[in-house]
Amino acid sequence: MSAELLRVTNVGKSFGGFVALDRVSLRVRAGERLGLIGPNGSGKTTLINCISGALYNDVGEIHFEGRDITRLPPYVRARAGIARSFQIPKPFRSLTVLENLQVPLEYAARGRAGARRATDEALEMLELVGLRERAHEDSAGLTQVDMRKLELARAMAAKPRLLISDEAMAGLSSTEVDEVLGILRRLNDAGITVVMIEHIMYAVMRFSERVICLDAGQIICEGTPESIVQDAGVQRAYLGA
Amino acid sequence: QKPIKVGFSMALTGGLAAGGKGALIAMEIWRDDVNKRGGLLGRPVELVYYDDATQGANVPGIYAKLLDVDKVDLVVSGYGTNLIVPAMPIIMRKKLVFPALFGLAANEEFKYDRYFQIMPAGPDPKLDWSRGFFDLAMAQNPKPKAIAIVSADDEFALNAAAGARANAKKLGLNIVYDKTFPPATTDYSPIVRAIQATNPEIIYVACYPPNSVGIVKSASEIGLKAKLFGGGMVGLQFAAIQQNLGPLLNNIVNYDFWVPEPTLTFPGVNEFLAKYRVAAVGKGVDPYGHYLPPFAYAYLQVLGQSVEATKGLDHGKLAAHMQKATFDTVVGKVKFGKNGEWATTRTLQVQFRDVQKDNLEQFSGPGKRVVLYPKEWKSGNLVYPYKQ
Amino acid sequence: MPAYSGPTLALSLSIREVEAGYDAVRALHGVSLDIAQGETVVLLGTNGNGKSTLLKCVMGIVRPTSGSVALDLDGVAHDLTRLSTEEIVSLGVAMVPEGRRLFPRLTVEENLLLGAFRPQARADIRKNLAFCYETFKVLKERRRQLAGLMSGGQQQMLAIARALMSSPRLLLVDEPSVGLSPLLVSNTISMIKKLKDLYGLTVLMAEQNFHQAIRIADRGYIIVHGEIVFVGDVAALEQNELVKNYYLGTG
Amino acid sequence: MKSTVFWGALATIFAAGLALTGVVQNEYYYNALYLILQGTLMAVAWNVLGGFTGYVNFGSAGFFALGAYTTVALNKALGLPLPLLILVAGVVGGLVGVGLGYLTLRLKGVYFAIATLAMSIVIETLVVNWSYVGGAKGSYMLTPDTHLWFDSYIQMLFVVMLLLTLAAVAISRMLNSSRLGRGLSAIRDDEVAAECAGVPTLRLKLVSTSVMGAMMGVAGAPFPYFVTFVDPLSAFNLFIAVNAIAMPMIGGTAHWIGPVIGALLLGTTQEIVKVTISSEMNVLIVGVMLVAFITLAPQGIVGLARKLRRGRPK
Amino acid sequence: MFSADLLANAVVAGVLLGGFYAAVAIGLAIVFGQLDIVNIAHPAFVIVGAFTAYILNSRFGFDPVLVGLLAAPVFFIAGVLLYRIYFIAFERTGQESLSGLAFFFGVMFIIEVSLIMAYGVDYRLVQADYIGRVWSIGFVDFPLRMLVPFSVSALLTAGIYLYLSRTFLGSAIQAVAQDRLALQLMGADPVRIKQWAFGLGIATAAIAGSLLIIIGPVEPSVGRQYIGRAFAIVVLGGMGSIPGMFIAALILGIVESMVSTFAGPSWSPAVAFGVLALTLALRPAGLFGRT
């Protein structure tokens, strides 16, 4: 068993009186492919917001590569190797698609970047997600699906050690889902740990080595994809089978 | 004949525009008067002026343009201290005579010997400004003891208040309230009430027109009690404000420079005011123009008379003449002294009397603003104590 | 569930030879499509093939450069290409747009009430609101929360519910299942079916989730590169090679 | 624009400015140019924060006055020479800018804009009540007699201002077309996403606010010498704030050249109108110009040029 | 110098003053708070309202408040026309609201100078029976010169609040700046909604202007004094919130009045805006703001 990359301990987060995350603990091994599922509003996005630093958790600790990152600002975490895509796309609207990728390449991946020019690397990643022809368009003009692809590409451009994808495949047909899965798979093969949030069960099943299911801010089940779909709680809360 | 050009900046927009536009009308009347008589040195007179928008930053450029591009022969100042001072460096460098319009102690720092102030504040402008007010108060029996001084936060009002403070200290008065307020205040009742709470016998107020209106109205609403009220309120000299305030003005003692009292009917002033009244129609300026316009006319008279007397445009000679001559103007005899101020003060203290409601015409004639001080020009006696 | 038994109102949408695009990009090439009263039609096509553009053409958000979009309503024909979006909405056409397009700084309930802006819908506002709250319980629980703070899936529910608030007769849905959990996808699909049965709602739906879509679809169109390449009923769709390739993976 | 061309252009402009003082005596031109340059410097400064970083500053006049009053106070207290005064004014402006930068931690959008306005009003009230620098009465600054080898003091001020403005333009260009500039754009578009992409947003915003503050302080520092009499009314002038915003808007906020173009255009027109049309008409013309320019080119002149270029078939 | 009498009167004076501020700010609460249009020229419209009141009052002796109400429809139309220009220039091309700033600065100057050219720069005032009269309850005074503006403003605020919160059009006004397309999909025409709301905002300036000139003298450029205050009030209240705006206006009025009475009036702007900045630091979205 390889080393532990991420450890989330007793993380809780509430908004006003509403408890979105209720003392969640989980571990992610280096090189793992983890699927995160759960009903709408169960706290998946909130959890990764806490991991990436977009939100600070109220209680609990988060360790990345053994280092306590609970209170570190997001950019430090990004530089340390945590990258995430946003479920509701947040492109840099005044920048072109290409420039959108240059930002993480020049900031998050600095130091880890190769000798090559940022533009070349960015173009390569756009090629991967199929946005190469749109490289010089304004990102504000992309369709929803393209924006999601851009989200994924931008996360990849941060050259992360841990990549968290928040519903990057929503709205794609199954072939397209396969393509994206292929990309994630290749990144994983290159040693990048991937946490994937997805409602497309087919994708979750195919990709994940391990699946965690959240409900109402708590982990209700954890296990192999096959065991998860058999779980009664998951079926009741999530799959509705 | 090539005209003689007189250049200046004037506040035609912004905070001081009400005065500036009135002054401009007066200056144009002077130009026409002079030209009708054949001009100066046989040459017609032309006014060259630019709007400084009541912003000091515009002034240096305007005078540079007047001198270097328009090549004016003579310059005079714009209206107000803040718009006179920024012109000084260039004027001084070129050693020009500089008749100035209503700057309070503007030459105290520069001590420029070719500066001549038409405002009759006197050789010690800050103190002279309120001297009469205090002399009147101290002549009463029993002598008042407690004074409140309140002023707006701007250059003129603060200087006036500083003078009042110095006078009060000299006279051993007890200053029970001494505060300033922002010129852009909307409601004055808290201020008036706070003053009232200190029970002053004399209240000296220094401020600009909208403040004056607000303070007088609040004072009446609150029922302000004092024995002497007024002093340095700009605005109470203007007809529209006088008309609106009406009887609220009665018994307020305030400074002024010229009022239509029999003691002040200098030769030419009525003719000038008649012309002004006609020219002012429809321009949105004060219809009677008692306050600033006669002086705007007069400072050009001083300049014109000096040109005639020295028979030329040599600034050295003009300055020498202005320093020693006595001029006959529509505002009376003018003689300059220290720092180019009037040799003796003629800051009037006038008291409003018998003001009726809603009557504009009443202010065109005598009797409504009785001159109490200085003695030479006195036209009535102080009604004391102040009552509303 | 009883089948629709109200008055059979005539409603049909017919799209003829529509060409449309954005500036330089041409997204639709001579697309024709028909929907009859009470029918549910699903529009299939992978990313970027023009599904959303077609729906936008119906709503008057994108103007076709040629072709016609005609809505026949109670015997009156309306040329939708000449009407503004607002006018089309007030005819009883509603759309759940791509990307949700909520009013993020209004509360959930305020969003829903605005859904009933069109005068014809205001009478039914209580009933519709109750229906939405019943279908999506979480919306009721969080009705005072700002829409922008809801989770992704909750926002999608709100977008669907808001469209229903206008008591539409023709509902256009752009990928209703995006971001919804499997349970909710099937609930949503069931709800659309229920509405269809209860009120004779006519539905045009762009949807990637083929299995769910065919639960309620009567017919389907497949659009590729802005052209309709296949039309057929559900049975025919399931046999189609394209569908097999693109949609019938393991899902 | 290539770097060599850019630096060449800057050097040429500066040389031309110096040459001008040798040839032209007419003081008027230096007065007018000084004000145009002052406007340009303010516009460039505003744009660093408002244009590049997306934080609108309504309190430009406050920073400008901070510079001006630093000069007044230090000149009175220590009699420092102009270059030092400018330096200190820059430092003071920069420090207050840093303070403003920390505000961005909590305040965004219009809330931030209003906070800057509030800050400016608070500074103004402090100055009004600070009698050492003249308070509301204002304060005199007698122009020194020495002016290096220049014919007059205003010539020297003009050259100083030219140098400062060129430096500001260079800094602004550096900020705009570098890694830093992309970081600022990312902040403008979405701060959370920027952070998650590794952009140290607070640090960049502090750079941005302090550069803005320093430039504005520097712009205000020579002002007392220019007018010789400063009072809060002239130092906290509405026009200073209006121009600082309007000039970049007219020129275009996304590119470093935008505020320069806008300032040259608007500033020059204002100076010309001021001395050609001698009445309230000049304010009217400025108003009409603002409306006309911004209506015809809502993205600024740079934006318009871009659109035209893009619209042309390749 | 501290006494119950002073304190009570300071609070009352502050409330009355704040009520008036609300009248100036309410138009902005709609136009800026709801529509996101940075109408710097709003106070200039208030001055036009004041001049209208002055003209009709001095010519025909009409009551200023009545003039304000009569002029409101005309102002509404002016607002609609101005919005058309703004729309064609900015919104149609999808510009963000910021670019409008320079535009409205221009509009402000044009209005100001047009007034100067038409009516000069002299201070203008109105006459009305109630000006100068005072109601007293115990030792607390209510000068009608302040009480009338306060009451009119309170009624106006309540009316607008009810309108915005209780009608469909009102909700549409709240929504229109957030997503135009979405509003179209609700069956509302965003352009007409904005036009209507903008007109409404400008119409309130007619009333606010008549109140301003009841309180004190007015000349064409005094509007500038209210720019900062009015925007600050809207922001402090929490942008879109009308009750928030009213409370913020009262707070500002009371703070100014208290500082004037008990400290030094000279400090009142600093304290008032200091309080504003502090409040924002604690509540970054204003008192009743929605983030």
Ligand SMILES: Nc1ncnc2c1ncn2[C@@H]1O[C@H](COP(=O)(O)OP(=O)(O)OP(=O)(O)O)[C@@H](O)[C@H]1O
């Ligand atoms: N800023 C916020 N304020 C209030 N409530 C919030 C906020 N952000 C999230 N929530 C609530 O917290 C809960 C968890 O939201 P979260 O976005 O984490 O869900 P999720 O699991 O990602 O759901 P989905 O699958 O729909 O994306 C939801 O009920 C949501 O409404």
Ligand SMILES: Nc1ncnc2c1ncn2[C@@H]1O[C@H](COP(=O)(O)OP(=O)(O)OP(=O)(O)O)[C@@H](O)[C@H]1O
């Ligand atoms: N606003 C726009 N500007 C320019 N091109 C656009 C715009 N919106 C869509 N397009 C282009 O039009 C084509 C059709 O897009 P459309 O959104 O209709 O596809 P779709 O089938 O809905 O795809 P998706 O599955 O991504 O929703 C695409 O090539 C897309 O890039």
Ligand SMILES: [Mg+2]
């Ligand atoms: Mg989520």
Ligand SMILES: [Mg+2]
């Ligand atoms: Mg689509």
